[in-house]
Amino acid sequence: xxxxxxxxxxxxxxxxxxxxxxxxxxxxxxxxxxxxxxxxxxxxxxxxxxxxxxxxxxxxxxxxxxxxxxxxxxxxxxxxxxxxxxxxxxxxxxxxxxxxxxxxxxxxxxxxxxxxxxxxxxxxxxxxxxxxxxxxxxxxxxxxxxxxxxxxxxxxxxxxxxxxxxxxxxxxxxxxxxxxxxxxxxxxxxxxxxxxxxxxxxxxxxxxxxxxxxxxxxxxxxxxxxxxxxxxxxxxxxxxxxxxxxxxxxxxxxxxxxxxxxxxxxxxxxxxxxxxxxxxxxxxxxxxxxxxxxxxxxxxxxxxxxxxxxxxxxxxxxxxxxxxxxxxxxxxxxxxxxxxxxxxxxxxxxxxxxxxxxxxxxxxxx
Numbered sequence: 001x002x003x004x005x006x007x008x009x010x011x012x013x014x015x016x017x018x019x020x021x022x023x024x025x026x027x028x029x030x031x032x033x034x035x036x037x038x039x040x041x042x043x044x045x046x047x048x049x050x051x052x053x054x055x056x057x058x059x060x061x062x063x064x065x066x067x068x069x070x071x072x073x074x075x076x077x078x079x080x081x082x083x084x085x086x087x088x089x090x091x092x093x094x095x096x097x098x099x100x101x102x103x104x105x106x107x108x109x110x111x112x113x114x115x116x117x118x119x120x121x122x123x124x125x126x127x128x129x130x131x132x133x134x135x136x137x138x139x140x141x142x143x144x145x146x147x148x149x150x151x152x153x154x155x156x157x158x159x160x161x162x163x164x165x166x167x168x169x170x171x172x173x174x175x176x177x178x179x180x181x182x183x184x185x186x187x188x189x190x191x192x193x194x195x196x197x198x199x200x201x202x203x204x205x206x207x208x209x210x211x212x213x214x215x216x217x218x219x220x221x222x223x224x225x226x227x228x229x230x231x232x233x234x235x236x237x238x239x240x241x242x243x244x245x246x247x248x249x250x251x252x253x254x255x256x257x258x259x260x261x262x263x264x265x266x267x268x269x270x271x272x273x274x275x276x277x278x279x280x281x282x283x284x285x286x287x288x289x290x291x292x293x294x295x296x297x298x299x300x301x302x303x304x305x306x307x308x309x310x311x312x313x314x315x316x317x318x319x320x321x322x323x324x325x326x327x328x329x330x331x332x333x334x335x336x337x338x339x340x341x342x343x344x345x346x347x348x349x350x351x352x353x354x355x356x357x358x359x360x361x362x363x364x365x366x
Contacts, residue, residue, distance in 0.1 A: 001066025002091040003037050003059055005102070010088060011079045013229065017046035020053045020202055029115045035090070036113070036182070045116070046072060051199050052119040053206075054231040067113035070097050079105055119233045122219040126191065129208040129215045130167065130184045130193035131188030132227065136207035138169040138180040139200060141357045144326045145171040145178035146197050154288070155241030157196040162187050162218070170244045176323045177247050178330075180357035194241055195223055199234030205231050245361055249348045252339035254287065255311030257352060260336040263290075264328040266304045270294040271321045273302040281321040282365045285340075286314050317343045318366035324349075327359045 012235040017033055025031045025048075032359065034045040040062050044055045050339050090102045092110070099106040139158070147155035159170040172340060195203075203225055207214060211336050215226040225232040270281050274294040284291040288310055294302040317340065328336060337355075339348040349359040 001035070001037055001064055001068055002089070003042060003058065003063030004061060004087060004089045005042065005059060007079055007082050007084065007086040007088055010055050011059055011076075014072075014079060015043050015074050016202075016205055016230070017044045017053050017055050018076045019047060020046040020051050021072045022048040024048075025244040027117075029069055029111045029117070031071060031073070032116070033072040033075065034067065034069045034113055034116045036067040037065050037241065040100075040154040046158070047117060047119060048198075049117060049119075050196060050235050052233040055201065056229055056231075063360055066092055068092050068097060069111045069113055069116050070108045074108060075099070090200075097167075106223055119222070122217065122224055122233070124217040124219060124224075126162065126188065126218045127215060128184060128187055128227065129213045130164075130182065131210070132207040132214045133210040134173065134182040134184075135167075135205060135214055135216075138167065138182050138208075138356075139204045141180035141330050142169045142178035143200050143204065144330065144358075145173060145176050147173035147174050150174070154194055154237055154241055154363070155196045155286045157237045158200045159192060159194055159241040159244070160223070161190075161192050163190045164188065170241070171201045172242070172244065172247070175320065175362050176326075177244060177360040178327070179244060179248075179259065179359075190243060191218070193218060193223060194235050194237035194239060195234055199223070203232050203234070205230055234238065242312055247346070248358060249341060249346050249360065252341040252345070252348060253286070254315075254342075255310070256290065256312070256338040256340065257309035257335055258290065258306070258338070260308055260328055260331055260334060263308075263336060264325065266292055266306050267321050267325050267328065270302040270304050273300045274321055277324045278364070279320045280318050280364050281324075282316055282318050282366050284316050285310055285312065287311060312340070317342050317347070318364045319347070322365055323361045327361065331357075 011036050040059045042057045078293045086101045089100045097108045136249040161168040166181050167184050170179040217224040223234050270292045275296045282293040292304045333351045335352045337352045346360050346362045
């Protein structure tokens with residue numbers, strides 16, 4: 001195998017593919033990236049057995065065909081360290097790979113391509129396309145609420161719900177819930193899949209071209225996403241996601257409208273003196289005013305008062321301020337709408353008009 005490629009053409013797919021590769025592996029070949037040349041196409045593949053990413057680059061010239069695996073991080077670090085515009089020549093030399101650029105020369109160890117695992121071929125049960133920007137939007141609006149290391153393993157990921165005319169993303173860690181929906185025509189049967197956390201985050205990195213579309217293929221155990229440059233495959237989480245519709249509060253009669261930027265700044269300031277462990281703040285609602293209080297074990301206190309649109313009952317309610325900050329960080333409208341029932345019920349947070357996303361935050365006792 002032998003080919004020549006520019007630093008920039010190699011670096012982006014290599015960085016994305018290397019992101020899939022796990023740092024600590026029981027199988028040495030899993031810390032490698034598979035390089036394959038065929039005609040004018042170079043393919044780079046990385047996997048951790050749960051997630052697989054294949055990146056494709058068109059070479060300026062036809063290279064010598066072949067396949068070999070090389071250490072992903074070392075190759076990426078070499079490419080990063082080379083100057084902009086550098087030309088890189090990669091050539092297989094028996095059990096080694098030589099990397100040359102200008103006066104630089106590196107020799108990397110290899111493992112045979114035959115040792116590299118292939119993710120099972122998936123039987124496409126359902127395939128559909130949508131704009132990359134739409135898929136990226138629903139992921140960005142909801143992925144922050146995924147659990148990280150919950151024993152309820154099905155929460156360490158994102159529910160993708162396909163209906164006849166929409167694709168919905170839902171994430172929850174048991175204390176808050178985020179959901180966002182986008183319209184997609186002609187999807188057919190309704191189904192739910194759970195994509196693992198790593199799969200969600202790695203797939204989102206690929207969705208960078210708002211003008212292009214992405215094709216999603218679903219099977220019983222896998223999700224596969226195709227773009228012009230990448231093919232991404234992830235195993236699905238085998239579990240049952242909670243019924244998210246039962247968590248969304250209904251019938252709240254206390255509605256608060258606030259300037260999103262002002263409210264976010266209020267929470268950012270009061271969070272400074274909140275308890276670092278519990279992150280609790282107390283909200284006191286009154287006619288057209290909101291007071292926010294925080295304190296910590298050192299007896300330090302923060303108090304903020306801000307003008308809001310509110311005509312409901314006066315009451316106090318406590319929240320984890322980090323959860324409120326996360327929601328206000330992904331909402332993009334000038335105003336934000338809180339719907340509350342009482343001090344013991346969850347808050348529903350959304351954009352005031354035509355919102356495609358909903359956020360539920362449970363209260364906390366202070």
